[in-house]
Amino acid sequence: MFNLLIKYRAAQRRIRTIFNRYTETLCPVCPEPCCRKPSKVGEFDVMLAESCGCTLPAAEDAISALVDRGMDALQGKSAPAHDDDPPCDYLVEDTCAFPGDLRPFGCVQYVCPFMKKAMAPAEMREMRRLLHRFGVIHRQLIDAVSVSRKG
Numbered sequence: 001m002f003n004l005l006i007k008y009r010a011a012q013r014r015i016r017t018i019f020n021r022y023t024e025t026l027c028p029v030c031p032e033p034c035c036r037k038p039s040k041v042g043e044f045d046v047m048l049a050e051s052c053g054c055t056l057p058a059a060e061d062a063i064s065a066l067v068d069r070g071m072d073a074l075q076g077k078s079a080p081a082h083d084d085d086p087p088c089d090y091l092v093e094d095t096c097a098f099p100g101d102l103r104p105f106g107c108v109q110y111v112c113p114f115m116k117k118a119m120a121p122a123e124m125r126e127m128r129r130l131l132h133r134f135g136v137i138h139r140q141l142i143d144a145v146s147v148s149r150k151g
Contacts (some may be wrong), residue, residue: 003047004137004140004141004144005052005141007112007136007137008037008134008137008141009082009101009102010101011130011133011134011137012100012101012102012103012108012134013100013101014102015104015108015130015131015132015134016101016125018119018123018126018127018130019102022115022118022119026112026114026115026118028094030080030112030114032085032112032114034107034110034112035083035088035089035091035096035107036079036086036088037086037087037088037089038106039088039089039106039107040089040104040105040106040107040109040110040132041059041090041104041106041107042104042105044105044142045098045102045103045104045105045106046059047100048141049102050100051099052102054098054099054102055095056090056097056098057088057089057092057097059090060089074116085147090104091109104106105138108131108133108134109131111124111127111131111133
């Protein structure tokens, strides 16, 4: 499992290399910030970061808001985040409280429309390839943890 964690963190660093080129300029002026509630942070993300020594701020329970948004999306009522939505509990001093190589899976997988528009086609293809590989490693890591918990 340790080898999977190394691969997971390395994949995140490669993805962050591309993301960082855009987040520094796009995020501060974004009309639809994604670092809002309900956030894309899951329990596994928190457990993983904390087991690697990261100290995260306490989060408020926002699962009902996440379920409500999910039900709305399934019914075609999806709406983008609004300025009046509170910020993500893990947004601290305008940056993510998670280390750059242990960001929440849902946050890493999300490439906002503004970023997609700004990326060159070749860069977007590379991002998709990296995100796919990251998803495979994430699934393997969850499976490894699940197997070790059963045994």
